[in-house]
Amino acid sequence: MNYWLIKSEPDVFSIADLRKVKQEPWSGVRNYQARNFMWRDMREGDLALFYHSNASPPGVVGVAKVASEPYPDPTQFDPVSEYFDEKATAEKPRWWLVDFSFESEFSQMVTLDMMRGEQKLEGMIVLQKGTRLSITPVVKKHFDKIVKLGK
DNA sequence: GCCAACGTTGGC
């Protein structure tokens, strides 16, 4: 079982939105590293820290669960979508995604600031300077620590 | 709104 951190801008799609819709296809990821994590490494049942980016303050607000096997992102085939990719074909899709389902919402947000202050979270990719990846793997030790902080 | 960091594109 693998652990992840996924970023979302709350103005676009927040943890409250995920709670409401229960399950959401993680469409629109157009970064190869992030895509590789989804189609190569994610398995149904994996858990992900749900991180609000571009927020004040930014931080982890809950947990989501991988709720599907990887499949081609349908928006790549949709000419009116902003995520349309003319080089993608049904036979050779370029972008893959998984669905995420709502798992839990923290009673207290674990802010980026708090995370930076925690010795035990040292080494987390999201804390490294210049890291903009919207999907990153997280080790269990860090995952558990953040869940504890959010309780 | 600013801007550092980084990924992508495209000319050569």
Place this chain on the structure above:
DNA sequence: GCCAACGTTGGC
């Protein structure tokens, strides 16, 4: 295959 230009991310 290099690299300048450009676009995007995301904290502040």
